[in-house]
Structures are given as C-alpha cells and as structure tokens.
Amino acid sequence: MKSKLIDHEPRTYILIFETGDEVASGLKRFAEENRLASSSFKAIGALSGAKVGWFNWEAKKYEVAADLQEQVEVLSLIGDVALEDGKPIVHAHMIVGKKDGSAHGGHLMEAHVRPTLEVVLTESLKALHKELDPESGIALIRP
Helix, strand or coil, X not given: CEEEEEEECCEEEEEEEECCCEHHHHHHHHHHHCCCCEEEEXXXXXXXXXXXXXXXXXXXXEEEEEEECCCEEEEEEEEEEEEECCEEEEEEXXXXXXXXXXEEEEEEXXXXXXXXXXXXXXXXXCCCEXXXXXXXXXXXXXX
C-alpha cells in the first residue's frame, strides 16, 4: 500500500492498495503508524476475494456472512478510526458486487485487492474514544 498526504486542514490522505494487499490489516497498520485518533474513510476498487461478517447478538461476536473467493467490485467501503485503550481501532463495512450484479455486504473481515483499492481518509480534529458496552460486549464510540 502506498499513501500520500493530500491536504493539511483537516489532514486527508489517499491510500492506494495494490494487487495482493490485504485491506483490513493495511488499514490497521496505517492507523497505528500515523497515530490516528479519529478518522473516517471511504473507498472503491476491486478485489480477488473478501470476507464480510455480521454481528451475532446472542453470541456477542462477528461471524462470517459471506466468503467470496472470486473477483468482485468494491461498491462501497466506509469506516472510521477511534481510540480504544489509547490504540487506534478500525471499524469498516463493505458492499461488493459480483459479475452477475448481485451484492453482498457487511462488516469488513478480510479483503484481498486486485488490481487496486483507492481510499480517501480524513482525520477529525477531536479524538474519538471507544468504551466497552456491557450489553453488546463490544467497544462502541462514546461521544
């Protein structure tokens, strides 16, 4: 993945993922290396495969909803970065389209780029913090 700062107020980056790059781990690594405390991002591109999930309320965890091991278009990838225990956490949802026009979406679990994914990430001026929500069992942003 390559990145470039394209604006200073607010800081805005373009991230270009290339064939073979894994999206979820790449976003996490970028957030950690740049010490992101509050950001939002959007992306389009194409993938050689992806796993998206859904939150199982009873089990209190994310489970795989679709494991697509084929060429797909990223119709929408959106997400945010917030701090949990002082570390940046990425939360992203994605919708992908198959060659027959059907779409699958959910929580981004894993995605492998082919040939590119173009991400625009913008930082906010104030940090966002996540705290454990006892009812859901996951960390949620608390304004």
